[in-house]
Amino acid sequence: MMSKLSNIWVFSDIASRLPEMIAAGVALGEKVSTFVIGTEAEINAAFSYGATHVYYLGDKDSQKIIEDYSHTIAQTISATTENTLMLLAPTKRGKALASKLGVQLQAGVVNDVTEIDIENGVRAKHMAYGGLAIAEEKINSPVAIITLSSGVYEAQATDTTRTGEAVNVAFIEPTTAIQCVERRAKQGESVNLGKAKRVVGVGSGIGSKENLQVAAELSALIGAELGCSRPIAETEKWMERERYIGVSGVMLKPEIYFALGISGQIQHMVGALGSQTIFAVNKDKNAPIFQYVDYGIVGDINKVMPALISALKA
Amino acid sequence: MKIITCYKLVPEEQDITVTADGNLDTNKAAPKINPFDLCAVEAGVQLKSLIEGCSITAMSVGGKALENPKARKDILSRGPDDLTVVIDEKFEQLLPHQTARVLMAAAQKTGFDLIICGDGSGDLYAQQVGLQLGELLGVANINAVSKISSAEPGKLTVERSLDDEVEVLEITLPAVISVSADINEPSIPSMKTILAAAKKPVTSLTATDIELAEFPALVELVSVIAPEQKARQKIVIEGDDEQQIAQFAEHLRKALN
Numbered sequence: 001m002m003s004k005l006s007n008i009w010v011f012s013d014i015a016s017r018l019p020e021m022i023a024a025g026v027a028l029g030e031k032v033s034t035f036v037i038g039t040e041a042e043i044n045a046a047f048s049y050g051a052t053h054v055y056y057l058g059d060k061d062s063q064k065i066i067e068d069y070s071h072t073i074a075q076t077i078s079a080t081t082e083n084t085l086m087l088l089a090p091t092k093r094g095k096a097l098a099s100k101l102g103v104q105l106q107a108g109v110v111n112d113v114t115e116i117d118i119e120n121g122v123r124a125k126h127m128a129y130g131g132l133a134i135a136e137e138k139i140n141s142p143v144a145i146i147t148l149s150s151g152v153y154e155a156q157a158t159d160t161t162r163t164g165e166a167v168n169v170a171f172i173e174p175t176t177a178i179q180c181v182e183r184r185a186k187q188g189e190s191v192n193l194g195k196a197k198r199v200v201g202v203g204s205g206i207g208s209k210e211n212l213q214v215a216a217e218l219s220a221l222i223g224a225e226l227g228c229s230r231p232i233a234e235t236e237k238w239m240e241r242e243r244y245i246g247v248s249g250v251m252l253k254p255e256i257y258f259a260l261g262i263s264g265q266i267q268h269m270v271g272a273l274g275s276q277t278i279f280a281v282n283k284d285k286n287a288p289i290f291q292y293v294d295y296g297i298v299g300d301i302n303k304v305m306p307a308l309i310s311a312l313k314a
Numbered sequence: 315m316k317i318i319t320c321y322k323l324v325p326e327e328q329d330i331t332v333t334a335d336g337n338l339d340t341n342k343a344a345p346k347i348n349p350f351d352l353c354a355v356e357a358g359v360q361l362k363s364l365i366e367g368c369s370i371t372a373m374s375v376g377g378k379a380l381e382n383p384k385a386r387k388d389i390l391s392r393g394p395d396d397l398t399v400v401i402d403e404k405f406e407q408l409l410p411h412q413t414a415r416v417l418m419a420a421a422q423k424t425g426f427d428l429i430i431c432g433d434g435s436g437d438l439y440a441q442q443v444g445l446q447l448g449e450l451l452g453v454a455n456i457n458a459v460s461k462i463s464s465a466e467p468g469k470l471t472v473e474r475s476l477d478d479e480v481e482v483l484e485i486t487l488p489a490v491i492s493v494s495a496d497i498n499e500p501s502i503p504s505m506k507t508i509l510a511a512a513k514k515p516v517t518s519l520t521a522t523d524i525e526l527a528e529f530p531a532l533v534e535l536v537s538v539i540a541p542e543q544k545a546r547q548k549i550v551i552e553g554d555d556e557q558q559i560a561q562f563a564e565h566l567r568k569a570l571n
Binding site: 014065067091092093095096098099100102103104106107108109110111112123126127128129130132133134135136137138139140141175176177178179180181182183184185186198222230247248255256258266267273277278279281285290291292293294295296297298299300303304307308311312 | 478480567
C-alpha cells in the first residue's frame with residue numbers, strides 16, 4: 001500500500017480538467033483541498049468529484065486574470081505546516097500560476113508531469129528533449145508544485161451525494177499590475193493530430209507533391225488524419241507545421257499509425273511511439289522504421305499506395 | 315526603453331542520439347540558440363522598430379559554451395545591440411529556478427524596462443524561467459504572449475492565446491514576458507547583419523560580478539533517459555507484388571476493424 005500525503009491542494013483553471021486533477025489528489029492524499037473560482041454549483045461539482053475541502057476564491061471576475069490569485073493561493077497554502085503537494089492543470093495559466101507559487105512559496109516546480117512518486121519525497125517525471133527522453137526530478141522543498149499532464153489519472157465517477165467543508169478565502173491583491181482589457185473566444189480549432197484515432201504520416205520517401213494526393217486518399221479511406229515528418233513541413237513546406245510529428249512537433253497517441261515513406265529516425269519516431277499499432281511502407285528494407293513497426297512492407301510507394309487503395313475499396 | 319532578450323544554448327535535437335543503455339548522447343549535437351528564444355529576440359527587434367530610443371541586450375547564463383564566438387555572433391546577428399553573458403562552471407546544468415536567480419542578479423546589474431523570454435527551451439522544456447524571473451524581480455510577468463499589440467512608455471498591450479480563449483492584457487512596465495512560438499517567424503540573419511554582429515559589444519560577467527547569492531536546490535535532476543519502447547510485432551513483408559500487398563492490406567484491414 002502506497003503511503004499518502006496528509007493533504008493535497010488542487011486547482012484547475014479549466015472546468016473539464018478538474019475531475020482528473022481531483023482524482024490524482026484522491027490517489028495521493030488523505031485530504032484533497034480544491035481551490036474554486038466560480039459559482040456554488042462549481043463548489044458542489046468539486047465535492048462530487050471527490051474533493052474533501054473547497055477553498056472558495058469567489059465568483060469569476062472579468063477584471064481579474066487567474067494569475068492574480070497567486071498571492072491568495074500562496075497565503076492559504078503557507079498557512080499549513082505539513083509537507084504538501086499542489087497539483088495544477090497543465091494549461092498555460094496552470095503553468096504561470098505554478099511558477100509564481102514556486103517563487104512565493106520557495107517551492108520546487110515541475111511541469112507536464114506524467115508520473116508522480118511520493119514514496120520518498122516527491123519525484124516527478126516529464127518529457128525532455130522533445131520526447132527523446134524522460135527526465136526525473138526530485139523536489140526537495142516542503143511544498144511541491146506540479147502541473148499534471150492529462151490522462152495520468154482517470155477521473156472518478158461523479159457522486160453528487162458527496163459533500164465536504166467549504167471555506168471562503170479573502171482575495172489578496174497582487175503586487176504588480178496586469179490589467180485584462182478584453183477576452184474573446186479563440187478562432188476556429190485547427191487540426192489536433194494528438195487526439196486523432198488514426199494517423200497517416202508522410203515522409204520524404206513519398207517522392208512528389210502529386211503523391212501527397214494519393215496519400216491523402218488512402219488516409220481518408222481509413223478515416224485517418226494526415227501528418228508528416230519534419231522535412232515535409234519545414235524543407236518542402238508541403239504541409240502545415242501543426243501536422244509534423246516528432247521532436248518539437250506533435251506527439252501522437254492513435255490506435256493506428258501508418259508511416260508512408262518515412263525512414264524512421266528517432267526524432268520522428270518519438271512522436272509516433274505512443275501509437276497502439278504501427279504500419280509502414282518503405283522501399284529500403286534497412287530503414288530504421290522497420291524496427292518500430294507491427295506490420296511493414298518493403299516496397300515501392302508508387303505501387304503499394306494505389307494497390308492498397310483498391311484493396312481497401314474492394 | 316531598455317529591453318533584455320534572454321536565450322539559452324541547447325543541443326541541436328536532430329543530432330542527439332540515444333545510446334543502447336538509454337542515455338542521450340549530445341556530443342555530436344552542436345549548441346544552437348533555443349528556437350523559442352529566437353522568437354523572443356525577434357519580438358524584441360519588432361518592438362524596437364515601433365518605439366524610439368529603444369535598446370536590446372541579449373542575455374544568457376551558462377557554462378563554457380557561451381564563450382563560443384560563433385554562438386555569440388549568431389545571437390547578435392539576430393538584431394540585439396549588445397550581449398551580456400554570465401559564465402560560470404557551476405552554471406553548466408542549471409535548473410529553471412536557479413537560472414531565474416542568476417538572470418535576476420544579472421538583470422538587476424544591467425537594468426531593464428522589459429525582459430522577453432521564450433516560453434520554454436528545447437532541452438528540459440521546464441517553461442518556468444521567465445515567470446520565475448519576473449516574480450523574483452517583483453515585476454509584472456506573464457507567459458504565453460502570442461502578440462505584442464502596442465507599446466508606449468511604461469505600458470505594453472499584449473495578447474495571450476490560451477487553451478480556451480484569448481486574453482488582451484495591459485502590462486505596466488517594468489515587466490517580464492514569455493512569448494509562445496506562434497508570436498512570429500524569426501527572420502534569418504543576412505550577410506550584412508552577420509558581419510555587423512562581429513562589431514557589437516559583448517560583456518562577459520562572472521558570478522562574483524553580478525553579486526550572486528547562494529541559490530537553493532529546490533529541485534534536483536535525478537536522471538534523463540530514453541523511454542522504454544513498447545514491444546512490436548515486427549512483421550515485415552519483403553516485396554511488393556500483388557500477393558504481398560494483399561497480405562499487407564489484410565493486416566491493415568484487421569487492425570481497422
